[in-house]
Amino acid sequence: xxxxxxxxxxxxxxxxxxxxxxxxxxxxxxxxxxxxxxxxxxxxxxxxxxxxxxxxxxxxxxxxxxxxxxxxxxxxxxxxxxxxxxxxxxxxxxxxxxxxxxxxxxxxxxxxxxxxxxxxxxxxxxxxxxxxxxxxxxxxxxxxxxxxxxxxxxxxxxxxxxxxxxxxxxxxxxxxxxxxxxxxxxxxxxxxxxxxxxxxxxxxxxxxxxxxxxxxxxxxxxxxxxxxxxxxxxxxxxxxxxxxxxxxxxxxxxxxxxxxxxxxxxxxxxxxxxxxxxxxxxxxxxxxxxxxxxxxxxxxxxxxxxxxxxxxxxxxxxxxxxxxxxxxxxxxxxxxxxxxxxxxxxxxxxxxxxxxxxxxxxxxxxxxxxxxxxxxxxxxxxxxxxxxxxxxxxxxxxxxxxxxxxxxxxxxxxxxxxxxxxxxxxxxxxxxxxxxxxxxxxxxxxxxxxxxxxxxxxxxxxxxxxxxxxxxxxxxxxxxxxxxxxxxxxxxxxxxxxxxxxxxxxxxxxxxxxxxxxxxxxxxxxxxxxxxxxxxxxxxxxxxxxxxxxxxxxxxxxxxxxxxxxxxxxxxxxxxxxx
Amino acid sequence: xxxxxxxxxxxxxxxxxxxxxxxxxxxxxxxxxxxxxxxxxxxxxxxxxxxxxxxxxxxxxxxxxxxxxxxxxxxxxxxxxxxxxxxxxxxxxxxxxxxxxxxxxxxxxxxxxxxxxxxxxxxxxxxxxxxxxxxxxxxxxxxxxxxxxxxxxxxxxxxxxxxxxxxxxxxxxxxxxxxxxxxxxxxxxxxxxxxxxxxxxxxxxxxxxxxxxxxxxxxxxxxxxxxxxxxxxxxxxxxxxxxxxxxxxxxxxxxxxxxxxxxxxxxxxxxxxxxxxxxxxxxxxxxxxxxxxxxxxxxxxxxxxxxxxxxxxxxxxxxxxxxxxxxxxxxxxxxxxxxxxxxxxxxxxxxxxxxxxxx
Numbered sequence: 026x027x028x029x030x031x032x033x034x035x036x037x038x039x040x041x042x043x044x045x046x047x048x049x050x051x052x053x054x055x056x057x058x059x060x061x062x063x064x065x066x067x068x069x070x071x072x073x074x075x076x077x078x079x080x081x082x083x084x085x086x087x088x089x090x091x092x093x094x095x096x097x098x099x100x101x102x103x104x105x106x107x108x109x110x111x112x113x114x115x116x117x118x119x120x121x122x123x124x125x126x127x128x129x130x131x132x133x134x135x136x137x138x139x140x141x142x143x144x145x146x147x148x149x150x151x152x153x154x155x156x157x158x159x160x161x162x163x164x165x166x167x168x169x170x171x172x173x174x175x176x177x178x179x180x181x182x183x184x185x186x187x188x189x190x191x192x193x194x195x196x197x198x199x200x201x202x203x204x205x206x207x208x209x210x211x212x213x214x215x216x217x218x219x220x221x222x223x224x225x226x227x228x229x230x231x232x233x234x235x236x237x238x239x240x241x242x243x244x245x246x247x248x249x250x251x252x253x254x255x256x257x258x259x260x261x262x263x264x265x266x267x268x269x270x271x272x273x274x275x276x277x278x279x280x281x282x283x284x285x286x287x288x289x290x291x292x293x294x295x296x297x298x299x300x301x302x303x304x305x306x307x308x309x310x311x312x313x314x315x316x317x318x319x320x321x322x323x324x325x326x327x328x329x330x331x332x333x334x335x336x337x338x339x340x341x342x343x344x345x346x347x348x349x350x351x352x353x354x355x356x357x358x359x360x361x362x363x364x365x366x367x368x369x370x371x372x373x374x375x376x377x378x379x380x381x382x383x384x385x386x387x388x389x390x391x392x393x394x395x396x397x398x399x400x401x402x403x404x405x406x407x408x409x410x411x412x413x414x415x416x417x418x419x420x421x422x423x424x425x426x427x428x429x430x431x432x433x434x435x436x437x438x439x440x441x442x443x444x445x446x447x448x449x450x451x452x453x454x455x456x457x458x459x460x461x462x463x464x465x466x467x468x469x470x471x472x473x474x475x476x477x478x479x480x481x482x483x484x485x486x487x488x489x490x491x492x493x494x495x496x497x498x499x500x501x502x503x504x505x506x507x508x509x510x511x512x513x514x515x516x517x518x519x520x521x522x523x524x525x526x527x528x529x530x531x532x533x534x535x536x537x538x539x540x541x542x543x544x545x546x547x548x549x550x551x552x553x554x555x556x557x558x559x560x561x562x563x564x565x566x567x568x569x570x571x572x573x574x575x576x577x578x579x580x581x582x583x584x585x586x587x588x589x590x591x592x593x594x595x596x597x598x599x600x601x602x603x604x
Numbered sequence: 605x606x607x608x609x610x611x612x613x614x615x616x617x618x619x620x621x622x623x624x625x626x627x628x629x630x631x632x633x634x635x636x637x638x639x640x641x642x643x644x645x646x647x648x649x650x651x652x653x654x655x656x657x658x659x660x661x662x663x664x665x666x667x668x669x670x671x672x673x674x675x676x677x678x679x680x681x682x683x684x685x686x687x688x689x690x691x692x693x694x695x696x697x698x699x700x701x702x703x704x705x706x707x708x709x710x711x712x713x714x715x716x717x718x719x720x721x722x723x724x725x726x727x728x729x730x731x732x733x734x735x736x737x738x739x740x741x742x743x744x745x746x747x748x749x750x751x752x753x754x755x756x757x758x759x760x761x762x763x764x765x766x767x768x769x770x771x772x773x774x775x776x777x778x779x780x781x782x783x784x785x786x787x788x789x790x791x792x793x794x795x796x797x798x799x800x801x802x803x804x805x806x807x808x809x810x811x812x813x814x815x816x817x818x819x820x821x822x823x824x825x826x827x828x829x830x831x832x833x834x835x836x837x838x839x840x841x842x843x844x845x846x847x848x849x850x851x852x853x854x855x856x857x858x859x860x861x862x863x864x865x866x867x868x869x870x871x872x873x874x875x876x877x878x879x880x881x882x883x884x885x886x887x888x889x890x891x892x893x894x895x896x897x898x899x900x901x902x903x904x905x906x907x908x909x910x911x912x913x914x915x916x917x918x919x920x921x922x923x924x925x926x927x928x929x930x931x932x933x934x935x936x937x938x939x940x941x942x943x944x945x946x947x948x949x950x951x952x953x954x955x956x957x958x959x960x961x962x963x
Contacts, residue, residue, distance in 0.1 A: 093962045150834060160842040178785050184843065185826045263794060263830030265838075268961055274830065278793035281689030283696055283717045400642070403635045410628055451697050458694075459701030468639040514617055544685050545694065550642050562833055564661035569837060 046425070053419045053480065054437065060477040061441045064452025069296070071289030084290035094275065094291075101271045102298065104187060105255035108194035112202050112251050113244065115195060119348060120206030121232070122341050132595075134345075135207070136587035139200045139530060141352060143538030143583045145555050146260025147562050148576040149193060151362055152355030153265055157183055157192075162358070185267030192351065193261040198251040199352055204530060205250070208523035209243035209489050243489050249306035250482070253299055253443045259541075272298070277447045292448045299443035300436070307435050356580065363573035377574035392550070394575065397557035398582060401537050404471055404553060405586070408536035409529050412476040416483030416528040417521070423488045438481040449474075450545040457546070466548040474546055475536040482535070483528025490524025491517075526594045530587060537583055554579045650678035651893045654695060654885075655708035656688045656796075663912040664751075665708075672900050678893060687831070688714065688796045695723050695885065705888040706897055708750075711880045712741040712940060713800045716947035718883070719746055725886040729899040739879055739918040742943055747881030750901045751915035754851030754935065755800050755876045757869040763845035764867070772846070774871035775808040779819035787846035788835050789820065789828045792957060797832040797878075801848045803946060804876035806953045807939045813953060817960035828961065850878075852914050855931035868933065875935020880915065 075081050088094050119138075123131060141149075156162050159179040167180045183189045217239065221231045237244075259273040266274075272295045279288035366374040381394050392400075419438065423431055453474065457464040464470040494517060502512040518525075540555040547556065558579065561572045659665045660682060669680050685694050688709040695704060699722070710718050718724050728745040739749045757778070759771055769786060772778055778787065790798030809816035827844060829835040839847040850856075854868045882901055888894050900906055907917040911925050916932070924932075941949070 093958055096962070147834060147837075150838065154838060154841050154843065158838075158841060158843055182785075185828070264834040266830075267826040268828050269826075270962065274794065278791075280693045281687075281794060283692060283721045285696060403639060406631065407635055410632060451693060454694050455697040458698050458703055463703075465703075468636075468643055511614065511617060514621070544690075548643075548683065549681075551639070560657065560661050562837075563657040569840070 046422070049418050049422045050434075053415045053422075053484075056415065056473065056477050056480070057437060057441065060453070060473050061444060061449065062437075064456045065292070065296075065440065065444055065448055066452075067455045068289050068448040068452040069293050071285045072287075072293045073290070075286065084286045085293065087287060088290050088294060097270050097272055097275055098294070098298065100187075100269060101256055101273075104190055104194070104269070104271070105252050105258075108191045108198070108255040109248050109252040111191065112195050112198045113206075113248055115348070115351070116199055116202035116206055116247075117244075118340075118344055119203050120210050121236075122337075122344065123203075123207050124210035126337065126341065128338075128341065132588065132591040135204075136584050136591055138203055138348075138352065139534055139587050140356065140580045140583050141196050142200045142534045143555075143579065144197075144356075144576070145538070145540055145558055145562075146193075146264050148359055148558070148573070149196065149261065149355065150264040151573060151576070152357075152359045153184070153189065153193065155358030155362060156354050157181065157189060159184070162354075184265055185269075187269050190258070190261060190266050190269055193265065194251075194255045194258060196352055196355060197261070198254055199348070201254070201531075202247045202251055204527045205247040205486055205489060206240070206243055208486060208527050209240060209493065211523045213239060213493060214495060242492065245306055246485055246489055249303060250442065250485070252302055253439075256299060256302070257295075257443070257445060259446065273445055273447060276445050280447060280451055288448075292445050295445055296443070299439065303436065303439045303443065307432055359573055359580075360577050363570065363577045365570075377570035378578075380571040381574045381578065392552045392557065394557065394578070397552050397554050398578070400551055401554040401582075402586075404468075404475060404551075405533045405536040407472045408475040408479060409532040411472060412480035412483060412532040413525060413528050415476065415480040416487050416532075417525065419480065419484035420487035420491050420521075420524070423484065424491045438484060441478050441481045446541045449478075450542045453542060453546050465546045468551055470546045471543060471551060471553075472536075474542050475539055476532070478539065478542070479532040479535040480528070482531045483525075486527035486531065487521060487524040490521045494520045522594060526590065529590055533586060533590065534583070537579075537586070554582070648679050649681045651680045651706065651890050651897060652704050653680060653682045653706045653708060653897075654691050654704040655682055655684055656691055657684045657686060659708055659913070660684050662914065664909060667909045667912050668900075668906050671905055672897060675900070676893065676896060680897075689794070692718055692721075692723065696721055699723065699887075702885050702887045702889075704885045705890045705894040706882055707885055708882045709796075709880055710747050710883050711796065711800070711878050712943065713803050713878065713946065714796065715742060715747055715881070715943050716950065719744075720947075723886055724883045725888075727884045727895055727898055729895070729902060731899060731902045734902045734919045736918055736920050738938075739877075741879050741940070742881070747883045748898045748901050749879050749881040749918045750906065751910040751913055752877045752879040752918055753915040754870045754933070755797070755804050755878055756849060756851040756853065756933075757871075758839070758847050758849045758853050759867040759869065760839065760842065760845045761865045761867050763842060767845060769845060771867055772869060774869075774874050775805060776816065778823060778846075779816060781823070783823050783846060785823070785825040785827070786844055787824060787827065788839055788844045788848070789824045790832060790835055790848055791828050791830050792954065794830040795832050795835075797848065797850075800876070800878045802953055802957055803941065803950075804874075804939070806949070806956075807876065807941055808871075808874045814956045814960065817956050821960040824961070850914065852916075852928060852932055855925070855927040856914050858927050858931060859925075868931070870933040870935055872935050873937040875938040876940050877938060879918070879940075880913075 072084050073080055073082065075083070123135065144152075154161060158164065159182070163181050164179045171180075183192075213236070217235050218231055221235045222228070226234070256271070257273050258271050259277065262269060262271050262274050272291065276288055276291050276295065279285075279291060363377050364373045364375070366372065366376065419434075423434055423438075426434060453470075454465065456462070457470065498520075499512055499516060502516045503509070507515065537553070538555060539553075540559060543553060543556060544559070547553070552560070554575075558572060558575050561575060653669075655665060665682055669682060672678075673680050683704070685691060688711070691707060691709060692714070695702065695707060695718075698704070707718075707724070710724070724746045726745045727748070729748055732745075732748070735749060739752060741747075741749065757772055757775065759769075763769075764771060767786070769782060772780070772783070777783075790801055792798040792802035805816060805820065806813040829838070832849070835847055836849060838844075839849075849868075851868055851870045854864060854866045857866045858864055882898060884891070884894050884898060902919055904919070904922065907919045907922045910917050911928065916924060916928065
């Protein structure tokens with residue numbers, strides 16, 4: 026017989042689970058709905074409602090019957106696909122090497138690899154010009170070898186072509202793919218790998234037949250992210266993409282041309298494409314089932330200590346060289362540019378850095394460079410504090426959900442990642458500028474917007490880690506007498522740490538690098554580093570060198586911040602292992 | 605059950621959690637306090653001006669706004685969400701309850717759009733007679749012009765020489781095959797300078813604008829950029845010898861670098877002036893002060909400062925910088941269309957441009 030007390034208890038437990046779940050769903054969703062979904066829907070509404078307030082498909086039909094828009098849609102899709110595949114292929118070995126071998130400067134590389142993520146596209150253009158431009162390193166090199174062939178055009182002419190767009194996308198998205206794959210490799214259950222190796226499979230064979238299949242979910246997850254980012258590419262196209270417009274560029278054109286109805290309609294079309302891509306991703310990730318999470322794993326720490334053999338050392342070195350060319354050479358080129366004097370032939374100089382400091386007295390920039398740096402760090406830290414817990418809660422919801430619910434959640438989480446940044450900017454103004462909720466110009470709208478953009482990204486990363494924790498491990502810790510809280514903090518949380526770290530890094534990086542929405546909702550006094558940089562860029566030629574110098578400062582601060590996050594992670598991991 | 609949960613957490617874990625939460629909490633409090641302080645420094649907003657970014661970054665704003673503030677003892681807030689297109693796009697979103705009182709940067713290429721969308725309200729300042737009558741591009745007085753500059757072809761002297769290219773004499777010359785792959789153009793749909801250029805090119809070509817656009821597209825070879833600042837910096841780095849920019853670019857180069865590598869071409873019989881204006885926002889909260897600001901625009905105090913924008917004053921008799929006199933050029937014949945002409949033709953021009961470049 027079940028006693029009344031037991032029934033009460035059972036009911037109490039049910040209520041608690043229900044409460045926990047509804048709170049878990051509600052809190053992240055409130056943010057998402059208020060600061061992303063609602064503003065976006067306001068913009069999309071323009072696309073199907075005319076000035077008289079009547080529902081119409083006219084604008085949508087205009088778009089899909091226009092040959093040029095169809096071409097744009099096709100190109101947007103193809104370039105995203107190609108960029109995402111190459112990015113993943115390039116990031117995979119890096120993530121593997123970084124997670125499996127110990128070598129000096131590993132955390133430095135991790136921190137540095139995140140830097141491109143925060144770089145404004147105009148600075149990227151400087152970097153790319155320095156390498157691939159008509160007067161860039163490659164062309165100068167070829168001309169030096171062959172001599173001038175009498176041709177008036179540069180031998181390598183890839184600027185403004187589709188090729189350079191893909192290169193730039195790899196440059197920007199490599200860090201994302203690397204981070205996610207790295208965290209997955211790090212938390213992966215290695216017992217299968219060990220088994221395969223002990224049964225005589227070679228390392229490479231093991232990698233392709235055992236390790237890689239276990240990575241499917243993470244591969245898909247990073248593919249879908251990178252694909253979506255490339256789909257929504259804007260800045261790269263504007264500065265070096267030439268006539269190869271993406272949908273986002275067309276959205277921007279329409280809103281600047283005050284054609285809000287067609288703009289709204291194009292945002293709908295764009296969202297549908299992002300949606301389709303995500304559906305494919307959700308569908309295939311559901312097929313994967315839970316096969317990847319098998320036996321009790323040995324966790325993270327054991328693998329990361331191994332020293333590389335000599336062949337792998339060579340491989341690592343070759344790989345690093347390749348990555349260096351694509352990712353770090355453009356950055357280096359910006360660095361060089363910041364040290365070269367405008368007046369030709371006078372060698373290296375620090376004058377641009379002096380100019381950055383002297384903007385303190387420049388009436389055109391109402392805030393000192395230090396002020397902008399401080400603002401960025403303040404916003405970055407608040408964004409991190411707000412969005413990391415949101416990421417963790419959401420990841421648990423994703424993990425605990427049955428397929429049906431997870432499906433909807435996955436879809437909702439897509440919105441901030443897959444939202445047109447142009448539409449989001451205008452939508453936020455539409456929703457929160459003027460009565461009744463006048464939030465533009467406050468500090469919290471900046472933090473809220475940054476967090477909403479960041480946390481779904483983090484949630485996916487945390488989820489990826491969470492998924493790889495064998496459920497038996499938690500059960501084991503519980504059976505050994507740990508309470509749910511104890512076992513959560515001592516077993517689960519440390520195992521989730523790589524994912525949480527990714528969430529923190531993304532949150533910080535997005536906050537520090539975000540420009541479009543910040544320009545729309547922020548105000549002069551809250552100028553962040555990218556806005557400061559934008560002000561310098563718009564200041565024209567006299568700030569050009571100083572712009573590069575400030576870009577280097579932006580990169581440096583980003584790098585140091587990520588290094589600090591790595592350090593904090595280490596402390597946490599130690600705490601988790603020792604306890 | 606609750607008792608069990610608590611009982612099983614070790615004291616150490618609790619301590620660490622509490623310490624962590626306190627650190628984070630203190631951090632939040634501190635940051636919020638600082639941000640509140642920073643936010644408050646700006647004080648009251650008596651007048652809100654929306655302007656394009658370079659109004660502030662070039663220095664025109666910072667040199668005239670304080671004068672106006674002092675003159676009337678008021679506090680002016682300038683908001684710069686991006687270029688003019690973005691500014692108008694934002695105003696369009698705030699139409700029902702406008703934040704801005706004044707918008708700065710509505711020029712003769714885009715005034716019709718702003719009027720079409722019902723964003724502006726006409727106002728004729730009492731000192732309007734001071735305006736050079738040829739600068740008055742708006743018979744309905746929606747805008748008060750404040751400065752102007754020629755749209756021009758700029759050439760990199762060194763590269764032109766190196767590549768043996770002739771300096772183009774007028775706009776139609778750009779269709780010549782010798783310039784194939786030698787120029788950087790601007791996208792009219794994302795850049796306001798680009799939009800001025802498109803109108804200029806259409807006006808210069810007359811009836812044949814479609815085929816001229818085709819020729820331009822052939823010669824541009826895909827080198828079309830989305831924003832003027834990206835184009836200018838890439839042109840400065842030598843990506844191509846020819847680009848589209850402003851008539852005072854040589855003077856600008858002399859001023860900042862002391863070099864003269866820019867050949868600025870303002871064709872004598874094809875002058876196109878971009879005339880920029882300020883306007884009263886429809887439904888503005890601070891109308892009276894906004895009108896005072898529009899009156900202020902045509903005073904000597906304001907007009908003597910427009911050089912900061914690398915543009916020229918619209919009131920005759922204002923003294924200008926010697927470099928501007930020396931390196932600036934005037935066209936004899938001006939071909940800018942009236943606002944009405946732009947309004948009725950813009951969509952056709954734009955469509956022809958799209959077909960030529962993107963098809």
